Amino acid sequence: MTSLRLTDFGIFYGNQGLTLLQPGLYVVHGHNGRGKTTLLNAIRWCLYGRYSDRQGRVVPPEVTLNRQARREGRAEFVVEVILLDGSDEYLLRRKQFISPSGPAPSQLYAERNGSPLTSGERERAIDQILGEQVSQFFLFDGEQLQRYELLLHEDGGSTLIKQGIEQILGLPIIDNSLADLGSVLDELNKRLAREARATEQLERLGVRAEQAQADLEVKDSEIALLGRERTEQRSVIAAKDGFLQKYENQIEQVKKLETLDERIAYLKQNRSQLRGLLAEELQETWRDVLAAAVDPKRKELERTVEKAQRGVSIGVLRELLEQSVSQHRCALCKQALEADDELQMEAEWSRHAAGTSETPGTGDFVLLQLLAPIVDTGHARIAIGLDSTIADSHSQELALRQESSRLREALENLPEGEVSDAQRYRDRAQQEIGRLNTAIEQATQERAEIDERLQRTRDEIRKANANTGQRMELARAIDLAQNLRSIFGVAKGQYRDQLRDAVEASASEVFRSLTNEPEFKKLRINGSYGLEILDAHGDEVGGRSAGQEQVVALSLIAALNRNARRRAPVVMDTPFGRLDPIHRGNILRFLGHLAEQVFLLVHGGEVRDEDLAKIAGDIRERFELARVDPDRTTIEVAAGG
Amino acid sequence: MTDNRPDPIHALNDAAKEMHIALPKGLIEEILELESDTSTEHSTRTRTVAALMRVIETRAKLLP
Numbered sequence: 001m002t003s004l005r006l007t008d009f010g011i012f013y014g015n016q017g018l019t020l021l022q023p024g025l026y027v028v029h030g031h032n033g034r035g036k037t038t039l040l041n042a043i044r045w046c047l048y049g050r051y052s053d054r055q056g057r058v059v060p061p062e063v064t065l066n067r068q069a070r071r072e073g074r075a076e077f078v079v080e081v082i083l084l085d086g087s088d089e090y091l092l093r094r095k096q097f098i099s100p101s102g103p104a105p106s107q108l109y110a111e112r113n114g115s116p117l118t119s120g121e122r123e124r125a126i127d128q129i130l131g132e133q134v135s136q137f138f139l140f141d142g143e144q145l146q147r148y149e150l151l152l153h154e155d156g157g158s159t160l161i162k163q164g165i166e167q168i169l170g171l172p173i174i175d176n177s178l179a180d181l182g183s184v185l186d187e188l189n190k191r192l193a194r195e196a197r198a199t200e201q202l203e204r205l206g207v208r209a210e211q212a213q214a215d216l217e218v219k220d221s222e223i224a225l226l227g228r229e230r231t232e233q234r235s236v237i238a239a240k241d242g243f244l245q246k247y248e249n250q251i252e253q254v255k256k257l258e259t260l261d262e263r264i265a266y267l268k269q270n271r272s273q274l275r276g277l278l279a280e281e282l283q284e285t286w287r288d289v290l291a292a293a294v295d296p297k298r299k300e301l302e303r304t305v306e307k308a309q310r311g312v313s314i315g316v317l318r319e320l321l322e323q324s325v326s327q328h329r330c331a332l333c334k335q336a337l338e339a340d341d342e343l344q345m346e347a348e349w350s351r352h353a354a355g356t357s358e359t360p361g362t363g364d365f366v367l368l369q370l371l372a373p374i375v376d377t378g379h380a381r382i383a384i385g386l387d388s389t390i391a392d393s394h395s396q397e398l399a400l401r402q403e404s405s406r407l408r409e410a411l412e413n414l415p416e417g418e419v420s421d422a423q424r425y426r427d428r429a430q431q432e433i434g435r436l437n438t439a440i441e442q443a444t445q446e447r448a449e450i451d452e453r454l455q456r457t458r459d460e461i462r463k464a465n466a467n468t469g470q471r472m473e474l475a476r477a478i479d480l481a482q483n484l485r486s487i488f489g490v491a492k493g494q495y496r497d498q499l500r501d502a503v504e505a506s507a508s509e510v511f512r513s514l515t516n517e518p519e520f521k522k523l524r525i526n527g528s529y530g531l532e533i534l535d536a537h538g539d540e541v542g543g544r545s546a547g548q549e550q551v552v553a554l555s556l557i558a559a560l561n562r563n564a565r566r567r568a569p570v571v572m573d574t575p576f577g578r579l580d581p582i583h584r585g586n587i588l589r590f591l592g593h594l595a596e597q598v599f600l601l602v603h604g605g606e607v608r609d610e611d612l613a614k615i616a617g618d619i620r621e622r623f624e625l626a627r628v629d630p631d632r633t634t635i636e637v638a639a640g641g
Numbered sequence: 642m643t644d645n646r647p648d649p650i651h652a653l654n655d656a657a658k659e660m661h662i663a664l665p666k667g668l669i670e671e672i673l674e675l676e677s678d679t680s681t682e683h684s685t686r687t688r689t690v691a692a693l694m695r696v697i698e699t700r701a702k703l704l705p
Contacts (some may be wrong), residue, residue, distance in 0.1 A: 113695035127678075174653075177676045180686070184694050187694060251659075473698070477697050480664075480700060480704065484672070487653055502646060
């Protein structure tokens with residue numbers, strides 16, 4: 001770490017910080033409440049965006065903002081750290097704005113060698129430089145060193161601490177490799193399974209292609225056979241056509257003769273029906289013949305009967321008038337007659353009485369009734385028409401028979417049976433060709449479908465065959481991945497044992513230089529990286545004091561820093577709280593060898609100036625946290641620092 | 642401060658020798674370089690697995 005700058009972070013009002021020359025031991029001195037722990041927390045917050053109090057509770061941003069700054073209306077605090085990692089320089093700057101409605105998420109800006117990093121790159125860079133899980137071994141509070149005592153109890157030990165230790169030692173590189181090789185093998189085996197399915201599919205495709213090829217050959221034979229049959233039938237037609245052509249005219253006349261015969265037969269049948277109708281009409285024709293002769297007599301009779309009927313009517317009227325005049329009352333309605341009426345009736349009666357009366361004979365009526373059915377009904381005219389039609393039919397038939405006889409004489413030399421057979425065979429051959437054409441068309445369509453299926457199958461076979469080379473490479477990749485996983489699996493245990501041995505050796509070496517008890521010879525590491533103190537006889541020392549625990553914890557931290565895969569600054573806050581002067585002196589002398597860069601945050605009660613004077617050669621620089629007021633501390637370079 | 646930290650490459654080469662498995666030269670170093678990003682972030686792990694797959698496939702092609 002080459003720079004740490006804070007703006008309104010905690011007790012640190014305004015913008016201030018530390019500029020550092022690495023490597024070496026740096027001492028930050030300050031009384032309680034002046035901001036030693038705040039410096040440690042500022043580094044944690046800048047890296048991880050959060051920090052906790054000694055009870056493990058995450059401290060909210062609004063509490064972190066400097067109180068004086070808040071009173072002056074400022075609402076933002078910032079921490080900036082510059083770190084060197086090998087040849088790369090990283091700048092990390094985290095800002096927190098607190099609006100009236102509450103704090104927004106903090107914002108981290110990072111750059112590597114002057115180039116800004118993306119969000120993902122920022123997270124990875126921090127994880128690489130000093131991951132949060134391993135930070136407890138670099139940025140630690142001396143008051144909490146007793147946590148490492150948990151490691152002594154393998155069953156109840158803190159898993160997180162153990163994981164952190166293994167991470168700092170670099171064991172995850174093997175664990176991750178093993179897990180990733182497992183993932184790679186899973187994927188390769190999936191591909192192998194797919195390839196196996198592809199092989200099975202290839203076999204199925206081969207069978208399908210063979211079947212399609214056989215179907216195609218069968219269909220070709222079928223089409224060829226149908227084609228030959230059609231050719232034969234065409235030959236039949238050609239032969240019959242050649243034969244029939246010789247009798248072409250006669251055949252036409254035969255057809256004409258057949259038409260004539262059909263016509264004659266029709267006329268005969270029609271005439272028979274006409275004769276039936278004529279017979280029916282003739283039954284009524286006599287009326288029409290007699291009607292002309294009877295008509296003069298009928299008219300005479302009708303006149304006579306009419307006259308007689310009128311005479312009867314006048315007689316009845318005269319009787320009624322006579323009766324009414326004599327009785328002075330109407331003979332019909334029985335009403336009394338007025339004088340005028342009677343006079344009028346008398347005059348009327350006198351007029352009729354003077355006329356002659358004629359009585360019709362009974363014979364006239366009978367004769368008239370007998371003559372009534374004898375009238376002209378038109379049947380005679382219909383009968384005459386039918387008779388005329390029948391006569392025409394006879395004439396037509398006669399003409400047709402003459403034509404027929406002429407044709408028959410002309411066709412006497414025609415081989416009628418042969419011609420008829422030839423025509424029948426030709427027609428049959430024509431029908432057969434029609435059937436064959438349909439069959440050939442259908443077979444050709446089926447052949448095209450089979451051919452299309454065969455082509456598709458061949459394409460699939462070509463694609464499947466193209467993967468043969470890939471299958472061999474896949475098999476080699478699986479072998480290689482399996483070998484690697486076996487090697488990493490075996491190496492993991494061995495590497496962990498080597499790391500434990502190395503940590504145990506380093507911790508023992510540090511412990512011997514720190515402890516005030518010469519009888520304590522070494523530390524023994526357990527499966528959880530817990531350290532037991534062994535005496536000169538190799539026996540475990542039980543009942544360890546709080547000070548001894550702190551020394552063991554510092555030994556473990558020193559051993560981990562020595563064996564860590566990566567180097568990082570160590571920031572120790574108040575590490576001497578439980579230690580006696582001998583231990584304190586031993587540790588102070590050791591601090592320069594703990595890591596390449598060490599920050600010691602202490603107060604006057606822990607470490608006195610004369611203690612620091614004894615290690616003045618190891619101290620690169622001293623800083624003093626000076627009180628301005630209860631809300632403000634300034635960082636000052638100490639005199640003689 | 643002397644650097645006598647155990648080296649995973651040595652542990653892996655020893656294991657390969659012990660198991661009589663011959664690996665392509667530099668393969669272990671290549672894998673460890675890939676796996677040096679120990680982030681547990683899902684996307685990082687996915688990326689590393691994909692890179693590891695490529696390394697193994699490439700090396701497998703060159704095998705006799």
